[in-house]
Amino acid sequence: MTAHWPTVTIVGAGLIGGSAGLALASRRLADRIIGVGRSEASLAAAQERGAVTETTTDLAAGVAAADLVLVATRVGMIPSLLEQIDAAVRPATLITDAGSTKASIVAAWDQQPNRRGRFVGSHPLAGSHQRGPQAAAADLFEGRLTVLTPTPTTPPGDCEAIAAFWSALGADVLELPPAEHDRLLAAASHAPHVIAAALAAATPAAARRLTAGGWRDTTRIAAGDPELWADILLDNAAAIASQLEQVTATTDHLRAAIEAGDRAALIRLLTHAKESRDALGS
Amino acid sequence: MTAHWPTVTIVGAGLIGGSAGLALASRRLADRIIGVGRSEASLAAAQERGAVTETTTDLAAGVAAADLVLVATRVGMIPSLLEQIDAAVRPATLITDAGSTKASIVAAWDQQPNRRGRFVGSHPLAGSHQRGPQAAAADLFEGRLTVLTPTPTTPPGDCEAIAAFWSALGADVLELPPAEHDRLLAAASHAPHVIAAALAAATPAAARRLTAGGWRDTTRIAAGDPELWADILLDNAAAIASQLEQVTATTDHLRAAIEAGDRAALIRLLTHAKESRDALGS
Numbered sequence: 001m002t003a004h005w006p007t008v009t010i011v012g013a014g015l016i017g018g019s020a021g022l023a024l025a026s027r028r029l030a031d032r033i034i035g036v037g038r039s040e041a042s043l044a045a046a047q048e049r050g051a052v053t054e055t056t057t058d059l060a061a062g063v064a065a066a067d068l069v070l071v072a073t074r075v076g077m078i079p080s081l082l083e084q085i086d087a088a089v090r091p092a093t094l095i096t097d098a099g100s101t102k103a104s105i106v107a108a109w110d111q112q113p114n115r116r117g118r119f120v121g122s123h124p125l126a127g128s129h130q131r132g133p134q135a136a137a138a139d140l141f142e143g144r145l146t147v148l149t150p151t152p153t154t155p156p157g158d159c160e161a162i163a164a165f166w167s168a169l170g171a172d173v174l175e176l177p178p179a180e181h182d183r184l185l186a187a188a189s190h191a192p193h194v195i196a197a198a199l200a201a202a203t204p205a206a207a208r209r210l211t212a213g214g215w216r217d218t219t220r221i222a223a224g225d226p227e228l229w230a231d232i233l234l235d236n237a238a239a240i241a242s243q244l245e246q247v248t249a250t251t252d253h254l255r256a257a258i259e260a261g262d263r264a265a266l267i268r269l270l271t272h273a274k275e276s277r278d279a280l281g282s
Numbered sequence: 283m284t285a286h287w288p289t290v291t292i293v294g295a296g297l298i299g300g301s302a303g304l305a306l307a308s309r310r311l312a313d314r315i316i317g318v319g320r321s322e323a324s325l326a327a328a329q330e331r332g333a334v335t336e337t338t339t340d341l342a343a344g345v346a347a348a349d350l351v352l353v354a355t356r357v358g359m360i361p362s363l364l365e366q367i368d369a370a371v372r373p374a375t376l377i378t379d380a381g382s383t384k385a386s387i388v389a390a391w392d393q394q395p396n397r398r399g400r401f402v403g404s405h406p407l408a409g410s411h412q413r414g415p416q417a418a419a420a421d422l423f424e425g426r427l428t429v430l431t432p433t434p435t436t437p438p439g440d441c442e443a444i445a446a447f448w449s450a451l452g453a454d455v456l457e458l459p460p461a462e463h464d465r466l467l468a469a470a471s472h473a474p475h476v477i478a479a480a481l482a483a484a485t486p487a488a489a490r491r492l493t494a495g496g497w498r499d500t501t502r503i504a505a506g507d508p509e510l511w512a513d514i515l516l517d518n519a520a521a522i523a524s525q526l527e528q529v530t531a532t533t534d535h536l537r538a539a540i541e542a543g544d545r546a547a548l549i550r551l552l553t554h555a556k557e558s559r560d561a562l563g564s
Contacts, residue, residue, distance in 0.1 A: 226548075
């Protein structure tokens with residue numbers, strides 16, 4: 001698989017899109033990197049950083065010459081953007097996205113059988129509580145996992161081509177069915193986001209000056225953009241609700257042990273939690 | 283207030299005690315820094331790092347010459363250690379601790395009216411999920427808050443002397459009644475610890491490889507020592523249980539908005555959480 005694309009178009013040149021552009025540029029993987037967006041200022045910032053070589057607010061024009069299109073916008077916008085992109089690309093153009101949920105995006109694509117483009121869903125597990133091309137980094141994907149979510153009807157060659165794209169940016173690639181991706185991400189990312197938000201929101205203002213590293217770490221992702229996260233949470237509602245029930249039940253077990261003064265049970269629960277945490281490293 | 287103590291004894295030369303020793307040594311605030319502990323290996327490690335100038339496993343001998351004693355052990359051991367220390371110190375020796383809960387420790391001290399030593403409870407809001415003198419750092423307290431918890435019967439001069447000690451180590455000092463300290467710390471530290479543990483424990487093993495920075499941040503403190511944390515959680519049970527109820531109720535609100543597809547309510551809750559988090563900085 002040749003790791004070079006004459007023209008890559010990035011729709012949404014924020015943290016993820018901008019980082020992909022920087023990685024493409026620094027690794028000389030594309031001749032043209034076209035940034036498409038709605039905000040001229042944001043596009044200018046991406047170009048200023050070297051994440052794209054040219055910019056446009058005209059989506060159809062921006063994707064017309066592309067060999068590969070990456071959609072790196074908010075989840076809620078992706079299905080309708082895919083429709084517009086598919087109407088404007090050359091036949092057989094590779095298209096992928098970077099959305100944090102996959103089942104509804106893939107299903108939206110699949111409901112139309114005759115597509116010009118060839119789409120495989122992606123989710124690079126890299127991010128930040130920061131946003132925008134200013135926060136982009138050429139090494140954002142290095143050594144991080146990108147999940148591809150082909151369906152039984154995805155041509156293997158399309159999947160290999162998109163895998164080659166993310167590999168070329170430094171990512172490790174894993175394939176999962178879209179629904180399995182969403183179920184696991186509910187536990188790995190979406191429910192933790194809700195919990196961090198609940199913790200931050202439930203902290204009385206008077207306690208803020210007494211917070212230290214523990215509170216700061218535990219609530220850090222609650223600083224994320226509410227609009228962006230609302231998209232994700234609403235798109236994966238059932239799996240997230242189910243995982244939140246698990247977390248709440250575990251919290252209740254811990255609380256019961258604390259209230260009962262049951263040291264043995266508390267140690268057992270804390271030790272299980274520590275083992276789960278230690279399995280990941282710091 | 284002169285910031286020099288001929289002899290400081292540190293009981294428990296782990297992360298906190300070791301860091302206090304390193305700060306005393308690097309700032310030349312004490313001539314002798316005596317490390318007292320049960321583990322010869324740990325004491326040797328503290329001395330090797332320069333956190334103490336001499337060591338002993340004999341508590342009475344270690345505190346006999348002290349001008350100031352800092353008890354930096356697990357919370358559950360502090361009341362009985364204070365009894366032993368009070369029986370061995372010279373009259374009017376200043377004693378403080380670094381326990382993460384304060385009401386029961388202060389009450390245990392106060393239940394005996396005729397003390398040789400003069401105790402003021404302290405809680406430096408500095409820590410780590412790491413442990414031991416190996417993790418100690420001379421700058422651990424710099425710019426961080428240390429809470430002192432005098433009671434209405436604490437002589438103001440004693441409080442000033444202990445405040446001068448922490449200030450000399452670089453800390454900012456704040457006074458709070460012991461029960462108020464415990465109530466606020468339940469929200470700022472203890473309940474977040476329980477929530478991080480619940481989140482780590484409730485994450486299925488299959489989801490682990492899909493975790494990224496968000497999960498790692500949110501669960502980091504779950505790697506803390508279960509014995510040490512069981513002490514803290516059991517000693518502040520009522521306040522923690524009450525705060526956990528708040529967090530669970532907030533989680534339930536978020537979950538209800540997600541399940542109902544109520545984007546406006548979800549944005550409102552996430553925005554409130556973000557404002558609370560943003561008030562603290564990264």
